[in-house]
Amino acid sequence: MTEKNYTLQNASGQSVELPVKSGSAGPDVVDIRSVYGDQGIFTFDPGFASTASCESKITYIDGAKGVLMYRGYPVEQLADKSSFVEVCYLLLYGELPSGDQLAEFEHSIIMHTMINETILRLFNGFHYDAHPMAMVAGVVASMSAFYHDTTDIQNERHRDIFAHRIIAKLPTIAAAAYKHSVGQPFMYPRNDLGYAANLLHMLFAVPAEDYEVNEVAAEAIDLLFLLHADHEQNCSTSTVRLAGSSGANPYSAVAAGISALWGPAHGGANEAVLRMLTQIGSVDQIDKYVDKAKDRDDPFRLMGFGHRVYKNFDPRATIIRGACHKVLDQLGRVDTPLFDLALRLEEIALKDEYFIEKKLYPNVDFYSGIIYRALGLPTSMFTVMFAIARTVGWVAHWTEMITDPEHRIGRPRQLYTGPDKRDYTDISKR
Ligand code: CMC
Numbered sequence: 001m002t003e004k005n006y007t008l009q010n011a012s013g014q015s016v017e018l019p020v021k022s023g024s025a026g027p028d029v030v031d032i033r034s035v036y037g038d039q040g041i042f043t044f045d046p047g048f049a050s051t052a053s054c055e056s057k058i059t060y061i062d063g064a065k066g067v068l069m070y071r072g073y074p075v076e077q078l079a080d081k082s083s084f085v086e087v088c089y090l091l092l093y094g095e096l097p098s099g100d101q102l103a104e105f106e107h108s109i110i111m112h113t114m115i116n117e118t119i120l121r122l123f124n125g126f127h128y129d130a131h132p133m134a135m136v137a138g139v140v141a142s143m144s145a146f147y148h149d150t151t152d153i154q155n156e157r158h159r160d161i162f163a164h165r166i167i168a169k170l171p172t173i174a175a176a177a178y179k180h181s182v183g184q185p186f187m188y189p190r191n192d193l194g195y196a197a198n199l200l201h202m203l204f205a206v207p208a209e210d211y212e213v214n215e216v217a218a219e220a221i222d223l224l225f226l227l228h229a230d231h232e233q234n235c236s237t238s239t240v241r242l243a244g245s246s247g248a249n250p251y252s253a254v255a256a257g258i259s260a261l262w263g264p265a266h267g268g269a270n271e272a273v274l275r276m277l278t279q280i281g282s283v284d285q286i287d288k289y290v291d292k293a294k295d296r297d298d299p300f301r302l303m304g305f306g307h308r309v310y311k312n313f314d315p316r317a318t319i320i321r322g323a324c325h326k327v328l329d330q331l332g333r334v335d336t337p338l339f340d341l342a343l344r345l346e347e348i349a350l351k352d353e354y355f356i357e358k359k360l361y362p363n364v365d366f367y368s369g370i371i372y373r374a375l376g377l378p379t380s381m382f383t384v385m386f387a388i389a390r391t392v393g394w395v396a397h398w399t400e401m402i403t404d405p406e407h408r409i410g411r412p413r414q415l416y417t418g419p420d421k422r423d424y425t426d427i428s429k430r
Contacts, residue, residue: 006030010039025060042413049308052233054241055404058091058396059232063309068316070230071095079319084225084389085109085195091230091396092163112168113189113198115176116146123180132177132384133262139173140166141255151249153402162250163395170388171195175202178381196221199388204376216330217375221385223323224368227316228386230393236261240394241401245410250398257394258387264303267386269365270372272303274338274379277370283344290345294354302349304366306358316364324367331374339370 004020016038019031029052032043045051060069068075071090078087082096089097089105097105122142126135144151147165150158172189179186179202187202197213199221205211231237239260244253261267280289292300307314328339346362349355365386372382401407 004028008035008039010041014039023055026062036413042415044415047308048233048238053238053410054233054401055406056232056397056400057094058400059230059393061232061309063307063311066310066312066315066318068231075227075315076319079223079226082226084222084229087226087229088167088392091392092399108164109168109195110191110198112165113172113191115169115172119143119146119173120176120186123176123186126180128181128183130181132174132181132380133258133268133387135177135180136170136173136384136387137255137258137262139177140170140258141252143169143251144249144255147251151251153247153250159250159399159402163392163399166251166254166395167392170391171199172202174381174384174388175199177384178203178378181378181380194218194222196225200375214331216327220323220327220371220375224320224371224385225389227319227364228368228389230390230396233397235263235266236390237394237397240398242410244398244401245407247409250395253398254391254394257390261387261390262383267365267383267390269303269363270369270382270386271379273342273365274369274373274382276303277338277341277345280341280345283341286341286345286348290348290352294352302345302355302360304362304369305349305355306360307363310361310363311359313361314363317362317366320364320367320371321362324371327371327374338373342366342370 004022006018006020007015008018009015016035018034020028021031022028036042043051058071060072061067070078070087071094073082073090073096078090082090085106086097086102088109089102119139119142122139123135126138143166147162150161150165152158176186185207187205187207189198190201193201193213197218200213200217201211233241236257240253240257243256244250264272276289280286289300290302292298293302293305324339346366349360349362354360368386369379369382372385373379377385
C-alpha cells in the first residue's frame, strides 16, 4: 500500500495531514482515525456511502463499470467455468483449489450436512405459517448453543470447522423450514448428491416415492448461489462483521446477518419483485406503476431496480437474465407471462429519463425470483435461498475480521440532536 496525504482544515485555519491509502483497485481512502483525537470532530456519513469500514481482500466491485470479482476472478469467468462449492473454497481460502483440495473440501461439506436432531425439533416450536426467514434466523442463532467444542474464535481449526458446518447445514435448515411450512416430513440429506442437488432433494422429495433431481434445476441453483456468494461490505455482511466484532459466537453473528438480509431493500427484494410483478399483473399496467415509482410522494419503488454501488448494469443480473431464459425453456416455461412482463418492464424502465438519470438498472434480484418460482419454490423461500448462498461470504468476512491484527470492536459515533441537559420533573407536575 502506498501512502499519500490529505489536508483537512478546520474553521480556525488549523490543518491536519491525514494519510491516504491506496488499495489494489478502487478509490483511495483517507484514514480519518486520528481526526477525533486531533481535532475533536467526528465525520458524518449515514448509510456509510463514503466510508470504507475495513480493509478486505475478498471481493471487489466497480459499480460504475459493472465489475464484480471474487479474489480477483471476474464473476463472469467463475459463472462460466466454476461451481458454487469451488467458489466457496476460493472465498474462504483466497485461491482456487487443486483437484485434491476441492475433493477434500467437498467431502468435508457433505459430511457436515446433517443437523442435530434436537435442532430439528426446534421447528415444531414454530407455527406452520411462520415465515421461513424467521425460522432460519432463529434456528441458526440456536446453533450457538451447540458445538461448544469448536467455538474458540482464536483457534484456526475451530474457525474452519465452524465455516464448513454452517455452509453445509444451511441448506438442511432451510429445507427443514420449508417442510415444516408445508406440513411434510423432513428429508435427510444424501451424501451421494452435490450441494444444489441435495438441497433440491431435501426440499422436494417425499418418503412415499423416489425423487429424481432435475439437472437443469440443480445447475440453475448452483449458478444463482455462485452469483450471490459474496458482495463485499453489503448490509448483511457488515452486520455479521459488526456483531462478530464483539467476539460473539459466530453462529449468532451469522443469524444477525440473516436478519439483516431479510429486508426488502436487501435480500428480501427477490420476494418483493415477485409480489410487484403479480401486483402489476399485465403489460398494459406497466406505465401506471412506472409513474408511481417516479412519484416522490408515492412510496412505491420498482423492486429489483437500483443499487447502492452499481450505477451501471449489475453484472450478476446480466448473467441471471440469460439463465432465466434457459430455465424457463427447459422446465416448460412455467412462468412465461411473468418473465415476459419482467422483460417489458425492464425495457420500459431502461428507456425512461428518470431511471436513466438516476442510474437505476435491474439488479440481481430482478430475475432470481423468476427462476426460483419456475423451480417450484414459494415466494417466501426466495430470501432463504439468498441466505444459503451468502453464508460463505459472511463466513469469509467474519474470518478476515477476526484474523485482522487491527480489528477492534465496531462502535460508530453519532451526531446528537436530542434535548440538552434538563432536570427531572416530578410526575405530579407533568
Ligand atoms: N424505484 C424508483 N426510484 C428509485 C429506486 C427504485 N427501485 N431506487 C432508487 N430510487 C431513487 C430514489 O427515490 C432516490 O431518488 P431521489 O434522488 O429523487 O431522492 C434515488 O433513486 C437514489 O436512491 P437511494 O434510495 O438514495 O439509493 P440507495 O443507494 O440508498 O438505495 C437501494 C439503494 C437498492 C436500496 C434502492 O435502489 C432500492 O430500494 N431498490 C429497490 C430494492 C431492491 O431492488 N433491492 C435489492 C438490491 S440488490 C440485492 C442486494 O444487494 O441485496
